[in-house]
Amino acid sequence: MIKLYGTSMSRSGRCLWALEELGVKYEHVPTGFDGATRKPEHLKMNPNGHVPVLDDNGTILWESMAINLYLTEKYGKDGFWPATVEARGRTNQWSFWAMTEAEPHLVAIMMKRMFAPPDQRDEKAAANAEAALKAPFKVLDDYLQGREHLVGNQFTIADLNVASVLSLAHLVQLDTSATPTANAFLQKSLARPANQKASKMK
Numbered sequence: 001m002i003k004l005y006g007t008s009m010s011r012s013g014r015c016l017w018a019l020e021e022l023g024v025k026y027e028h029v030p031t032g033f034d035g036a037t038r039k040p041e042h043l044k045m046n047p048n049g050h051v052p053v054l055d056d057n058g059t060i061l062w063e064s065m066a067i068n069l070y071l072t073e074k075y076g077k078d079g080f081w082p083a084t085v086e087a088r089g090r091t092n093q094w095s096f097w098a099m100t101e102a103e104p105h106l107v108a109i110m111m112k113r114m115f116a117p118p119d120q121r122d123e124k125a126a127a128n129a130e131a132a133l134k135a136p137f138k139v140l141d142d143y144l145q146g147r148e149h150l151v152g153n154q155f156t157i158a159d160l161n162v163a164s165v166l167s168l169a170h171l172v173q174l175d176t177s178a179t180p181t182a183n184a185f186l187q188k189s190l191a192r193p194a195n196q197k198a199s200k201m202k
């Protein structure tokens with residue numbers, strides 16, 4: 001049995017979305033932020049004390065992007081996991097790009113403006129992060145001119161990984177009007193039934 005630990009309101013949401021796209025049978029354990037990630041049984045699976053954690057019939061993995069790439073390589077079909085080494089290189093490129101070039105700034109806005117205790121909020125840091133996001137959004141917007149997808153001609157795990165990270169832009173109400181093509185890509189990806197279902201989970 002495949003088990004995915006982590007509430008959909010965390011980075012586990014992107015793994016739930018991938019599992020739904022893949023159509024595999026799995027059990028969702030909605031581990032939340034109530035201290036459950038610091039319990040010995042959780043730390044045994046992920047010593048970082050974080051979610052998501054995947055248990056694929058005894059193979060334990062953490063790191064959301066690694067989980068998604070693994071799941072798709074193992075269970076993907078019909079091109080959701082790109083067929084060539086070159087296309088998989090491009091898939092990794094965009095997945096790691098989202099995590100390194102965009103996610104830290106999005107998380108900074110979220111924490112510094114919304115979720116940190118009031119005395120630890122920092123509007124200047126949030127505004128700096130907002131400004132820093134202009135460059136990666138422009139990179140994505142430029143790349144998507146004349147393209148519907150990041151790799152090949154169909155929705156792949158590359159699109160999912162990037163859209164799942166950039167979905168935080170909605171949460172933090174980032175103004176993306178300067179990059180309408182990237183914005184349209186994001187809207188269209190997030191509207192997929194698999195994501196709609198995953199995002200309604202606990």
Ligand SMILES: N[C@@H](CCC(=O)N[C@@H](CS)C(=O)NCC(=O)O)C(=O)O
Nearest residue numbers: 010011037049050051052063064065
């Ligand atoms: N780079 C990791 C980050 C994991 C992470 O920070 N998870 C957060 C939720 S989004 C978490 O588990 N926080 C709970 C805690 O720190 O107790 C990944 O993408 O999986």
